[in-house]
Amino acid sequence: MQYFPVFIDAEHLSVLIVGAGEVGARKLELILKTPAKVTIVSPWVSDTVKQLVAQHSLTLHERKFEDADIFTHNMVFVATDDPQVNQHIHDHATAHNILVNVVDNTPLCKFITPSIVDRSPIIIAMSSGGVAPVLLRYLRQKLESVIPAQxxxxxxxxxxxxxxxxxxxxxxxxxxxxxxxxxxxxxxxxxxxxxxxxxxxxxxxxxxxxxxQDNTQGEVYLVGAGPGDPDLLTFRALRLMQKADIVVYDRLVSPAIVELVRRDAEKIYVGKAKSKHTIPQDEINQLLVDKALEGNRVVRLKGGDPFIFGRGGEELETLVDKGISFQVVPAVTAASGAASYAGIPLTHRDHAQSVVFATGHLRDDTINLDWPALVQKNQTTVFYMGMTGLGIICRELIAHGMSPNMPIAIVASATLPHQRVVIGTLTTIEELVKTAEIKPPALIIVGTVVSLHDDLHWFKPQLD
Incomplete structure (x- = not known):
C-alpha cells in the first residue's frame, strides 16, 4: 500500500490552488464541499473558476505563482499546463513539508485525491494509486448504484x-x-x-x-473458508467474519481470506502441518470456550468445510459441554473445489455413480482404511491429507484389486492462482509428483473421471 488513506479535518485547512483552468476548477469544486479556506493563484482564470469565486467569496490572485504563496497553506494543488512550473512548485512545497498534488502527474504527488462516493456524513473514498483510473470509475459507479442516497x-x-x-x-x-x-x-x-x-x-x-440483557457470554461461529479462492466464500461466512471480535484460523485458510476479516479483530493462528500441531486440538477447543466466555464473538475459520475432515464436530462437542452457543456455516469443501478447478467431475454417468472422501492421514506410518470399499467400480475416491502416504495409498489400492493403470490426479493449492495439477496412474504418480516437486496442501483424486481433465480443465493458474 504505497498511499496511506486518511481523512483530514478540513475545518482549519488552508488550501492553495495554482492554476485556474478547467482542471483547477475540478479540484476547486471538490474542496468547496469542505469548510477549508481556499486561495487561487493564476494569471489566467476560466469562466468556471470565476463563477465559483463569485459564488463563494474566494481569494483570487490573478498573477503568476510566487514562492512565498505556499507559506500560509497546509495543502497545495498544482494545475498549470507548464511542466517546469509544476516541478518547481512541487520541489518548493516538498522542501517545506507542505502536502502537494500536481494534478494528473502521480510522481509529483505527495498525496492523491480519491474517487469519492458522497453520502455526507458518510464518505467512501477509493484510490488506485493513479494506475487504473477507468477501473476506479467503474467501481465507483457500482457503489453508487448499491448504496442508497438515504x-x-x-x-x-x-x-x-x-x-x-x-x-x-x-x-x-x-x-x-x-x-x-x-x-x-x-x-x-x-x-x-x-x-x-x-x-x-x-x-x-x-x-x-x-x-x-446479559451480554457477558459470547458466541462461536464455526465457519468454512472454502478451498482458498475468496470468491468461493458464502455471503454468510463473509458477514460473520466482519462481525467477529476474535478469529481463530488454521493453516489452510488463505491469506487473501484472512484479509477479509474485520480489520481490528484479534487473529489467532492455530495452524497444523503434516501431523505437527502448533496448538493441540484440546487446547484449541478450550481456547474457543475461553474467548466466548469473555463475551466475544469468535469465528473459528477452517479451510474447506468444517464438517469434512475439519474436526468441527469435536470442537462443537466441547462448546455444547460448556453451554456455549454456536452457529455453523458450511462451505465448498476442498474436494469439490479442487475437482472443479482441475476440470475433474467427481461423478459422471459414464465413469462414476458414487464418490467417497477418505483421509490419507498417517498414524504410526500406516493408513487404516476399508480398502476393499475404496476399490469399487464406477466410483471416485478422494483422499484428504494424503501426500505423505501417497505411496502407501497407491500400493494398497493395487493390492486390493484396483488396476495399476487407474488414473490419479494430485491437485495442489486448489483454486488459488498457483494451483498445480499432476496427472498419472497408480504406478507412475509418485515419481511424477517428486519430479514436479508438489508440496501440500494437495488432494488426491482416484478414478476414471480423472481422464476427463484434458478436455474439461478451464482454470488458468498464474504460474511463474
Missing part, C-alpha cells in the same frame, strides 16, 4: 444518539453489538424512510432492552 440519514441519526449510547454502554464491544443490531434491523429502515419520530422511539426502546 444512508446519509442513518449517518445523522447515528451522530444524534452516539453520546447517549456511549454513556449507557460501557465497553466498545457492547456498543458495537448494539449499533449492529440497529443497523441490521427495522430501525435503520425506518430512518431511511424518513420517519424519524418513530425511529427515535424504537431506538430508545431498543437501547433499554439491550442494557437489560
Amino acid at each position: 444512508v446519509q440519514r442513518l449517518g445523522r441519526f447515528s451522530e444524534k444518539f452516539r453520546s447517549e449510547v456511549k454513556s449507557r454502554l460501557g465497553s466498545v464491544t457492547e456498543r458495537r453489538y448494539f449499533w449492529e443490531s440497529v443497523l441490521d434491523g427495522d430501525i435503520a429502515e425506518t430512518v431511511m424512510q424518513g420517519n424519524e419520530a418513530k425511529a427515535d422511539m424504537d431506538f430508545a426502546n431498543a437501547l433499554d432492552d439491550f442494557t437489560q
Whole structure:
C-alpha cells in the first residue's frame, strides 16, 4: 500500500490552488464541499473558476505563482499546463513539508485525491494509486448504484444518539453489538424512510432492552473458508467474519481470506502441518470456550468445510459441554473445489455413480482404511491429507484389486492462482509428483473421471 488513506479535518485547512483552468476548477469544486479556506493563484482564470469565486467569496490572485504563496497553506494543488512550473512548485512545497498534488502527474504527488462516493456524513473514498483510473470509475459507479442516497440519514441519526449510547454502554464491544443490531434491523429502515419520530422511539426502546440483557457470554461461529479462492466464500461466512471480535484460523485458510476479516479483530493462528500441531486440538477447543466466555464473538475459520475432515464436530462437542452457543456455516469443501478447478467431475454417468472422501492421514506410518470399499467400480475416491502416504495409498489400492493403470490426479493449492495439477496412474504418480516437486496442501483424486481433465480443465493458474 504505497498511499496511506486518511481523512483530514478540513475545518482549519488552508488550501492553495495554482492554476485556474478547467482542471483547477475540478479540484476547486471538490474542496468547496469542505469548510477549508481556499486561495487561487493564476494569471489566467476560466469562466468556471470565476463563477465559483463569485459564488463563494474566494481569494483570487490573478498573477503568476510566487514562492512565498505556499507559506500560509497546509495543502497545495498544482494545475498549470507548464511542466517546469509544476516541478518547481512541487520541489518548493516538498522542501517545506507542505502536502502537494500536481494534478494528473502521480510522481509529483505527495498525496492523491480519491474517487469519492458522497453520502455526507458518510464518505467512501477509493484510490488506485493513479494506475487504473477507468477501473476506479467503474467501481465507483457500482457503489453508487448499491448504496442508497438515504444512508446519509442513518449517518445523522447515528451522530444524534452516539453520546447517549456511549454513556449507557460501557465497553466498545457492547456498543458495537448494539449499533449492529440497529443497523441490521427495522430501525435503520425506518430512518431511511424518513420517519424519524418513530425511529427515535424504537431506538430508545431498543437501547433499554439491550442494557437489560446479559451480554457477558459470547458466541462461536464455526465457519468454512472454502478451498482458498475468496470468491468461493458464502455471503454468510463473509458477514460473520466482519462481525467477529476474535478469529481463530488454521493453516489452510488463505491469506487473501484472512484479509477479509474485520480489520481490528484479534487473529489467532492455530495452524497444523503434516501431523505437527502448533496448538493441540484440546487446547484449541478450550481456547474457543475461553474467548466466548469473555463475551466475544469468535469465528473459528477452517479451510474447506468444517464438517469434512475439519474436526468441527469435536470442537462443537466441547462448546455444547460448556453451554456455549454456536452457529455453523458450511462451505465448498476442498474436494469439490479442487475437482472443479482441475476440470475433474467427481461423478459422471459414464465413469462414476458414487464418490467417497477418505483421509490419507498417517498414524504410526500406516493408513487404516476399508480398502476393499475404496476399490469399487464406477466410483471416485478422494483422499484428504494424503501426500505423505501417497505411496502407501497407491500400493494398497493395487493390492486390493484396483488396476495399476487407474488414473490419479494430485491437485495442489486448489483454486488459488498457483494451483498445480499432476496427472498419472497408480504406478507412475509418485515419481511424477517428486519430479514436479508438489508440496501440500494437495488432494488426491482416484478414478476414471480423472481422464476427463484434458478436455474439461478451464482454470488458468498464474504460474511463474
